[in-house]
Amino acid sequence: MISIRNLYKTIGPQRILQGVDLEVDAGETVVVVGRSGGGKSVLLKHIIGLMKPTSGDVCVDDESVVGLSERELVRIRKKIGILFQSGALFDSMTVEENLAFPLREAGEKDENIIAGKVAEVLEVVNLAGQQNKMPESLSGGMRKRVGLARAIISYPRCVLYDEPTTGLDPIAADSINHLIRRLQKKFQITSIVVTHDMKSAFHVGDRIAYLHAGKLYFTGTTEDFAASTDPLIRDFVEGRSRETE
Amino acid sequence: MLIEKIGEGLLKFLHYLGEVVLLAWDTVVSIFTAPIRWRLVLNQMQEVGYRSQLVVLVTGGFTGAVFAAQTYFQFARLGMGSAVGAVVAVSMFRELGPVLTGLMLAGRVGAAMSAEIGTMKVTEQIDGLRALGVYPVDYLVVPRALAMMLSTPLLVAECAGMGILAGYFVGVVMMDIPGAYFVDNMLKFTGIRDIEMALVKGFVFSLLIVFISCHQGQNAREGAVGVGRAPTEAVVIGSLAVLVTNFFLTMLLNAFIPAGV
Numbered sequence: 195m196i197s198i199r200n201l202y203k204t205i206g207p208q209r210i211l212q213g214v215d216l217e218v219d220a221g222e223t224v225v226v227v228g229r230s231g232g233g234k235s236v237l238l239k240h241i242i243g244l245m246k247p248t249s250g251d252v253c254v255d256d257e258s259v260v261g262l263s264e265r266e267l268v269r270i271r272k273k274i275g276i277l278f279q280s281g282a283l284f285d286s287m288t289v290e291e292n293l294a295f296p297l298r299e300a301g302e303k304d305e306n307i308i309a310g311k312v313a314e315v316l317e318v319v320n321l322a323g324q325q326n327k328m329p330e331s332l333s334g335g336m337r338k339r340v341g342l343a344r345a346i347i348s349y350p351r352c353v354l355y356d357e358p359t360t361g362l363d364p365i366a367a368d369s370i371n372h373l374i375r376r377l378q379k380k381f382q383i384t385s386i387v388v389t390h391d392m393k394s395a396f397h398v399g400d401r402i403a404y405l406h407a408g409k410l411y412f413t414g415t416t417e418d419f420a421a422s423t424d425p426l427i428r429d430f431v432e433g434r435s436r437e438t439e
Numbered sequence: 440m441l442i443e444k445i446g447e448g449l450l451k452f453l454h455y456l457g458e459v460v461l462l463a464w465d466t467v468v469s470i471f472t473a474p475i476r477w478r479l480v481l482n483q484m485q486e487v488g489y490r491s492q493l494v495v496l497v498t499g500g501f502t503g504a505v506f507a508a509q510t511y512f513q514f515a516r517l518g519m520g521s522a523v524g525a526v527v528a529v530s531m532f533r534e535l536g537p538v539l540t541g542l543m544l545a546g547r548v549g550a551a552m553s554a555e556i557g558t559m560k561v562t563e564q565i566d567g568l569r570a571l572g573v574y575p576v577d578y579l580v581v582p583r584a585l586a587m588m589l590s591t592p593l594l595v596a597e598c599a600g601m602g603i604l605a606g607y608f609v610g611v612v613m614m615d616i617p618g619a620y621f622v623d624n625m626l627k628f629t630g631i632r633d634i635e636m637a638l639v640k641g642f643v644f645s646l647l648i649v650f651i652s653c654h655q656g657q658n659a660r661e662g663a664v665g666v667g668r669a670p671t672e673a674v675v676i677g678s679l680a681v682l683v684t685n686f687f688l689t690m691l692l693n694a695f696i697p698a699g700v
Contacts (some may be wrong), residue, residue, distance in 0.1 A: 246565050268572040275570075282567035285558075296571050344571075 212408030225246035225395040228405035234388040239283040240359035241266040260299040275345030281337040283329040335366035352384040371397040479582035488590030503602025505607040524625035527606035532633035536599030537640035545677030548654035553673035556656025587645035610667035
């Protein structure tokens with residue numbers, strides 16, 4: 195469904211991505227892991243055209259998104275939902291208005307249908323009855339769940355998760371992991387999860403891609419990644435910096 | 440070295456100008472090709488038009504009052520006190536009304552627009568809009584531009600009207616100018632051409648303020664300093680643009696809408 199070919203991205207003097215290749219099939223979940231600031235979020239933003247590559251190509255359903263104008267990208271973006279690291283909720287709107295936003299923008303005028311869908315997705319993310327709250331009164335975990343509810347309310351075929359468990363307590367993080375799994379099973383959604391939380395990666399991923407120094411150092415099944423004896427991968431999985439006191 | 444610096448500055452200025460013009464062009468394209476969100480336009484009209492009335496009326500009123508007083512102090516010595524009404528009315532329509540309204544809006548509305556859009560940018564809300572398949576210019580700039588285009592000429596008219604009323608109060612009630620002479624001279628030397636100039640200037644200033652402010656917001660840098668700087672720059676650039684454009688607009692419009700009878 196998503197194909198990334200020889201992707202390069204340079205921002206100022208920094209070479210963020212240096213030839214990334216990744217294929218994601220329909221229905222599978224690929225987790226992109228790597229160190230903070232390594233370009234994982236940048237990679238994710240290229241998929242829906244929020245960033246333009248220096249060179250290389252990104253295809254969604256065999257259609258290149260590189261070179262499409264903002265207006266042409268609307269068609270691609272309707273197929274893909276994204277959960278931003280911060281949730282990216284509209285802070286001047288209630289939870290209900292945030293969730294209703296994509297529906298209203300898609301032309302839905304029947305308020306009963308909108309209210310029904312909002313209630314339904316809030317139930318999916320275990321936030322039933324929170325319609326009237328403002329984003330500022332929600333905890334970090336709740337905000338991410340509302341962001342996720344907004345990403346899935348239009349039933350996209352693919353969801354991109356940018357650090358879904360970062361900044362959450364272990365229980366909230368586990369709850370988000372279960373939620374991602376539940377969505378995969380319930381809606382057969384293709385997912386790309388960007389994280390440096392290995393517990394989350396092993397929990398939700400079918401495959402893992404390890405981004406290191408701007409390239410995919412490893413791409414394979416979750417089991418192969420866990421069993422790898424490569425020192426670079428072991429250091430990352432076990433959280434070893436090799437620094438001494 | 441100096442020439443290099445001047446050239447660099449000029450290039451930066453042209454680059455900035457190009458970006459603002461492109462945003463304006465994009466907005467025009469959006470207005471004619473994308474659905475207009477009228478609810479947002481009305482919300483913005485409330486913000487831009489309704490909520491700016493007090494500041495515009497007070498500014499216009501006190502400027503008209505002090506202008507009438509100063510004019511009277513000078514003209515009375517020449518025995519021309521009754522000409523105060525004409526001077527105040529022509530000045531309020533042709534210059535003071537549009538410029539003062541433009542400056543007030545650049546401060547009040549321009550700062551708010553750039554701060555709001557800047558905050559949305561750094562908190563990924565604009566990326567959120569794009570990811571949801573909504574073009575930010577359609578959603579953020581078009582409603583603000585339409586609200587400004589519709590509200591500003593009306594605010595200019597209010598400002599000028601309030602200035603003339605205040606001038607009348609100062610001239611007739613406080614300085615004892617006969618009311619009939621005040622009004623008669625005012626009507627004799629003020630025409631529809633002066634009102635036209637006020638409205639055209641108001642319309643042009645509304646475009647300057649909205650595109651400069653939205654551009655500053657869209658280009659706000661990350662962090663509190665970046666978001667804080669956006670409205671400051673929007674107000675400074677917007678105010679200067681109003682003042683500079685006013686001069687050239689006056690010279691240009693005077694060819695089409697000449698002053699005097």
